[in-house]
Amino acid sequence: MAARIWTRTIVxxxxxxxxxxxxxxxxxxxxxxxxxxxxxxxxxxxxxVAVSLNVxxxxxxxxxxxxxxxxxxxxxxxxxxASQLHVKLGAQTPTLANSFIVVPVALLAAALVAGAFGFLxxxxxxxxxxxxxxxxxxxxxxxxxxxxxxxxxxAKDTLSHAWSNVRGPxxxxxxxxxxxTSLGGPQGYAGPVDQGVPLxxxxxxxxxxxxxxxxxxxxxxxSGWGRALRALREDEIASAAVGVDPTRYxxxxxxxxxxxxxxxxxxxxxxxDGTPSVQPDAFNFQTSFDAxxxxxxxxxxxxxxxxxxxxxxxLSIKAIEYGQGTSVIQEFRSHAEWLDLNALRMILYSVLLxxxxxxxxxxxxxxxxxxxxxxxx
Amino acid sequence: MTLILxxxxxxxxxxRAVSDVTFSVPERxxxxxxxxxxxxxxxxxxxxxxxxxxxxxxxxxxxxCLGNLKPAEIAKAGIARxxxxxxxxxxxxxxxxxxxxxxxxxxxxxxxxxxxTRAHFDDEMAMTKRAQELLDVxxxxxxxxxxxxxxxxxxxxxxxIARAMMLSPKVLLLDEPAAGMNYGEAEGLKTQVxxxxxxxxxxxxxxxxxxxVVMGVCEEIHVxxxxxxxxxxxxxxxRNHPAVITAYLxxxxxxAVGGDAA
Numbered sequence: 275m276a277a278r279i280w281t282r283t284i285v286x287x288x289x290x291x292x293x294x295x296x297x298x299x300x301x302x303x304x305x306x307x308x309x310x311x312x313x314x315x316x317x318x319x320x321x322x323v324a325v326s327l328n329v330x331x332x333x334x335x336x337x338x339x340x341x342x343x344x345x346x347x348x349x350x351x352x353x354x355x356a357s358q359l360h361v362k363l364g365a366q367t368p369t370l371a372n373s374f375i376v377v378p379v380a381l382l383a384a385a386l387v388a389g390a391f392g393f394l395x396x397x398x399x400x401x402x403x404x405x406x407x408x409x410x411x412x413x414x415x416x417x418x419x420x421x422x423x424x425x426x427x428x429a430k431d432t433l434s435h436a437w438s439n440v441r442g443p444x445x446x447x448x449x450x451x452x453x454x455t456s457l458g459g460p461q462g463y464a465g466p467v468d469q470g471v472p473l474x475x476x477x478x479x480x481x482x483x484x485x486x487x488x489x490x491x492x493x494x495x496x497s498g499w500g501r502a503l504r505a506l507r508e509d510e511i512a513s514a515a516v517g518v519d520p521t522r523y524x525x526x527x528x529x530x531x532x533x534x535x536x537x538x539x540x541x542x543x544x545x546x547d548g549t550p551s552v553q554p555d556a557f558n559f560q561t562s563f564d565a566x567x568x569x570x571x572x573x574x575x576x577x578x579x580x581x582x583x584x585x586x587x588x589l590s591i592k593a594i595e596y597g598q599g600t601s602v603i604q605e606f607r608s609h610a611e612w613l614d615l616n617a618l619r620m621i622l623y624s625v626l627l628x629x630x631x632x633x634x635x636x637x638x639x640x641x642x643x644x645x646x647x648x649x650x651x
Numbered sequence: 652m653t654l655i656l657x658x659x660x661x662x663x664x665x666x667r668a669v670s671d672v673t674f675s676v677p678e679r680x681x682x683x684x685x686x687x688x689x690x691x692x693x694x695x696x697x698x699x700x701x702x703x704x705x706x707x708x709x710x711x712x713x714x715x716c717l718g719n720l721k722p723a724e725i726a727k728a729g730i731a732r733x734x735x736x737x738x739x740x741x742x743x744x745x746x747x748x749x750x751x752x753x754x755x756x757x758x759x760x761x762x763x764x765x766x767x768t769r770a771h772f773d774d775e776m777a778m779t780k781r782a783q784e785l786l787d788v789x790x791x792x793x794x795x796x797x798x799x800x801x802x803x804x805x806x807x808x809x810x811x812i813a814r815a816m817m818l819s820p821k822v823l824l825l826d827e828p829a830a831g832m833n834y835g836e837a838e839g840l841k842t843q844v845x846x847x848x849x850x851x852x853x854x855x856x857x858x859x860x861x862x863x864v865v866m867g868v869c870e871e872i873h874v875x876x877x878x879x880x881x882x883x884x885x886x887x888x889x890r891n892h893p894a895v896i897t898a899y900l901x902x903x904x905x906x907a908v909g910g911d912a913a
Contacts, residue, residue, distance in 0.1 A: 279767050490765055497764030498754055498775065505740040505751040512738035514722035515700060515731070516818060517755035521721075526761070641742070 326534025348536030388536020
């Protein structure tokens, strides 16, 4: 059985890889509109955001509302690594060949750093539940964002000078603050010398990696490991009594969710046709909330549900942004200047979520999956 | 393996829930732990399984000290339990409830589940086979794919025991297995407990209010009241022990209405 699954996996992997490679090469010819290309890739990234949040919120039942923090950590890490590598490679226009060096290294770094923070944030989750854990995760994400957004960009010191002068706690903190400053403060990070973050990740990388991560999330769910997570969500004491160690499972699920978010953030930072800088405000509470909306709309605990939720939320955000640009709305707004369609989006989601909670409290799919096979017994 | 408690104490704030309790459960015996409501029986179970940490004394299983082990580690050491108020994984099916209890016997872990290696499938197959055998034993096979909440009360109790048995335990702690059972069901339970012990080479510790079950099946009984040991010995000794009768029925006519012996 294992061998057959392996063959099938390899065939599917090759198909996805070659299809996305073809798309990568012909993307600008197939879709001439750059914003549309951006939208497609962003949707794929958001699918990964939703799927990774689903591991911790849906499968493990730990309510985290700080997912943006992990996305941001991944985005900054990948942006820094990619920029440095880009300079080493000669700083020419990003090519597909070079992306095979830059993207894997940058994403690996993003995954590792985000995973490390996931581990740190997983530790309090052992003692905290529900609302209390939610507040800790929210605090984490906001601290991360504000540390970068409020960094004093006026400082004159250079990074290497500050770190070589560390002589104790005072100079250490100075060096630390210079490091934060080098991330660009509220203006965002645009590479070491402000030439912009190199945008190496085209459809090939984004589609293959997102597909891979979604497949991994699926396998987690339908393994003994996922079963143990669900059991833990139902009853912690009973799980421990049958040998499922809550500590190990909870912390690991935080790490896995953080790794997924970190990779998603890394892909967003390096996304072709995207903005060549990483802005701290892209990782505010709104981003975390959008991620939660994706998971809850699709159905907590459902991998395919998270995929649907990710697609729906991303498209609806863009649809409203697009609608704002149309002449009808522009005309209307000239009569009613108070009208803010971004605020309208929040109302739309609220109504949608409330309606969903009434009609289908378990979300679109509940915990079920599309394309779920009957278990062979 | 003998389960030995020595001078175990546990207080919750000012309340001494268990004080200076000492007993040893011989291997392959059926041991009863009884006492009126609030005597500390379930607390003793929670101390043995690591849900609570005891304040003083020691608990050992075959020489292994259980004092600093976490609940999951104690389960691994061979102690399985059921709960007074049934704790099943309600969103999981009957079969899945059993499969969760296999996690610590697995050779293949997260990584092989992600890669879907041969070890992962071998593990799943072996565990499913074992779970189905146990479902047969507890005649729950037809309900394997039903959600565990849809089961009748008696079936839920049986499923909980089956889940505990998935751990291949050396000691099985049953917390009020006869609660809510009628005379006939309780008689059936007695047979089942003996059968479990004989078939799986188990040591069974029973917390129970139903005297029909306790007196009928336990080879040795330990009686607690207000966290203290008041009597121990065979069913015959306990039945006529003055301290036990006082604890259950009160020591004068005025207190007698408070007795809750079955």
